[in-house]
Amino acid sequence: MSMNIRAGTARDYLESISKEIYSVLPKDILNIVDLDLFGAEVVIYTLSPGKFADYYDKIRELAKKLKKRITIRTPNLEEIARKNAEEAKRFEEIINKNRRPPSEAEKVIKEIIPEEAGIKKIVFDKTSGRVYIEAVKPGVVIGKGHTNKIKILKETGWIPEIKRYPPIPSPIIWEIREFYMDRGVDDFRTKMLKRIAYKINIQSTWMITGQKTWVRITALGGYQEVGRNCHLLTTKDSRVLVDCGISLGASPRDMFPELKIPEFNLEEIDAIVLTHAHLDHTGALLYLLSGYSEHKYDGPIYCTEPTRDLLYLLLEDYISLSRDPFPQARPEEILKRVITVDYGTTLDITPDIRMTFYNAGHILGSAMVHFHIGEGFYNVAFTGDFKYDKKSRIPRLLPPADPAFPRLEALVMEATYGGKRDTASFDDAVNKLGDIIRTAYRKRGKVIIPAFVVGRSQDVMFAIRYLRDNKLIPEDIPIYIDGSIWEATAIHTSYPEYLSKYVRDLIYEEGEKIFDKDVFINVGKDKNKRLDVISESGPAVIITTSGMLNGGPVLEYLYYLGRDENNILVFVGYQAEGTLGRRIQDGARTITIPIDGKLTTVDLRLDIETVEGFSGHAYRDQLENFLLDLNARRNLGIKLQNVIVHHGEPKKIESIAKWVERNIRVKNVRTPDNLETVRLI
Numbered sequence: 001m002s003m004n005i006r007a008g009t010a011r012d013y014l015e016s017i018s019k020e021i022y023s024v025l026p027k028d029i030l031n032i033v034d035l036d037l038f039g040a041e042v043v044i045y046t047l048s049p050g051k052f053a054d055y056y057d058k059i060r061e062l063a064k065k066l067k068k069r070i071t072i073r074t075p076n077l078e079e080i081a082r083k084n085a086e087e088a089k090r091f092e093e094i095i096n097k098n099r100r101p102p103s104e105a106e107k108v109i110k111e112i113i114p115e116e117a118g119i120k121k122i123v124f125d126k127t128s129g130r131v132y133i134e135a136v137k138p139g140v141v142i143g144k145g146h147t148n149k150i151k152i153l154k155e156t157g158w159i160p161e162i163k164r165y166p167p168i169p170s171p172i173i174w175e176i177r178e179f180y181m182d183r184g185v186d187d188f189r190t191k192m193l194k195r196i197a198y199k200i201n202i203q204s205t206w207m208i209t210g211q212k213t214w215v216r217i218t219a220l221g222g223y224q225e226v227g228r229n230c231h232l233l234t235t236k237d238s239r240v241l242v243d244c245g246i247s248l249g250a251s252p253r254d255m256f257p258e259l260k261i262p263e264f265n266l267e268e269i270d271a272i273v274l275t276h277a278h279l280d281h282t283g284a285l286l287y288l289l290s291g292y293s294e295h296k297y298d299g300p301i302y303c304t305e306p307t308r309d310l311l312y313l314l315l316e317d318y319i320s321l322s323r324d325p326f327p328q329a330r331p332e333e334i335l336k337r338v339i340t341v342d343y344g345t346t347l348d349i350t351p352d353i354r355m356t357f358y359n360a361g362h363i364l365g366s367a368m369v370h371f372h373i374g375e376g377f378y379n380v381a382f383t384g385d386f387k388y389d390k391k392s393r394i395p396r397l398l399p400p401a402d403p404a405f406p407r408l409e410a411l412v413m414e415a416t417y418g419g420k421r422d423t424a425s426f427d428d429a430v431n432k433l434g435d436i437i438r439t440a441y442r443k444r445g446k447v448i449i450p451a452f453v454v455g456r457s458q459d460v461m462f463a464i465r466y467l468r469d470n471k472l473i474p475e476d477i478p479i480y481i482d483g484s485i486w487e488a489t490a491i492h493t494s495y496p497e498y499l500s501k502y503v504r505d506l507i508y509e510e511g512e513k514i515f516d517k518d519v520f521i522n523v524g525k526d527k528n529k530r531l532d533v534i535s536e537s538g539p540a541v542i543i544t545t546s547g548m549l550n551g552g553p554v555l556e557y558l559y560y561l562g563r564d565e566n567n568i569l570v571f572v573g574y575q576a577e578g579t580l581g582r583r584i585q586d587g588a589r590t591i592t593i594p595i596d597g598k599l600t601t602v603d604l605r606l607d608i609e610t611v612e613g614f615s616g617h618a619y620r621d622q623l624e625n626f627l628l629d630l631n632a633r634r635n636l637g638i639k640l641q642n643v644i645v646h647h648g649e650p651k652k653i654e655s656i657a658k659w660v661e662r663n664i665r666v667k668n669v670r671t672p673d674n675l676e677t678v679r680l681i
């Protein structure tokens, strides 16, 4: 067994790394007064933050060596004052001597940062010594090789944190940013992060005894079905929940994952990890945090930053629409617990598990999650929902999945389109959508496109922009956006670094003009505006929620426009069994839907089309290519022994599982049912 700097308790650990830290960062010169662990982060408290500017590279090297994030703060003086008023006062004097007052610092910042950065907001946080800078072009604020950032630190003594100012105004993003500035929230998070730090930095059983651990996955939901995804990953030292979703089309009894089983104890869960924001992967969180049992989950929820924002939006929407009788926590309870992690950043989440996210290409912020267990003992990855489209010529919203796992023994894979014939082309889909819009234009009809708030809507919006830019559809056809789609689109434009290069460049070039306001018109859930759109004569495209016709404005559009044979209903996304969307797709033409609180029957006479190819899920050929590409790295750390297939209808799961058996050299291909546990090693 190799020696490791970790030993014994978290306190021992802090002591051992403090020696290492002080050997690189001189305590006296840098005025360091304390070190502490928060989650997987080491926080250095200093009275002279500005002096750290000269040690920027050293801090980076140190972070790499310790495999920890290192942040600098000024100490919380209020807290110190409670124990020692005199010391707090002395600290305050030194801090103030070492940094400029906010008004002066603001001037200096504006001198350092070039005009083109488009600074919109500068906020000073005295408690932590940080200055938040919001700008249209954060990259320009940071500067090449972080030069501007370092300069701000050096010349003002404030620790800069730089955020992107959303190109399309997004109330949700502001709400979330403000939420985290709340002192009460900060308090809750500080306590949580301390607990995590002390938990993850104890030496694992495996390290102490030299015994091997074991790794198991328990299927709690989303196996042999689509919906309520939930996996429990357990080792000797860890219990990690991956996703916790609901089945939107199911009866209340079958909506939730199988949480009422002896193996599942909420108070024993160390971490919840979310692959992406869709409700079939996240919807049950509200229930978990509602205090439905004696215990409430008080641990961390790990996800990417865009996933957090989209999740908040989707849950707010869900709560406002849902009528299910189960207790629900406020989405803020989730925000309180979220720890965001970028793609490619490796983080300790339990004593024996290290986690890394990789782009999954499914929706904004979607991730494949890789778990490195027991210092090189075993590696398992969950694909989550993913897309592996490397063929399309028409530019897409997101880059394809990037499974750059350094090592891998087991893979848990989705199979929504695992059937033999489940293949379609994105290019064909965009062209077919163009045909449909042109047909509607000729007939002066309206095209209704039900789409999920997140994912397909933005894909379709960009596809329509592409069709317009290339003069493939008439320029004078208005595009109406209803439901929360516009807000979700605004969130997309706030995270250009997560999008494909094509879309990213558009956002950098055009900013808020990316969707021409005279063409793309936000109805914004406004009923009067909606009725105007409906009664307006002439052709139009309407993109609206919900994607599977479970509710939302699309039902009103169907009620008013569904009887006119000049109109066209276009399905662009997956329609799950049990949903109204699936029933219509399967031929139902007389439907009963709630309109103004009353169940109303409508005879559909409009055209109904399905456009395959927009899906954010990997088609059969993409699933195969994904596995073949992974397997081609056999000598490069990828040693697939176990493949577990889930997230699909049983026949599709069986079909792709058979293909894996024949084409990939693995020991076991498994297709468990819910409630089964698979031991990986």
Ligand SMILES: [Zn+2]
Pocket: 276, 278, 362, 385
């Ligand atoms: Zn999804």
Ligand SMILES: [Zn+2]
Pocket: 227, 229, 278, 280, 281, 385, 647
């Ligand atoms: Zn899913």
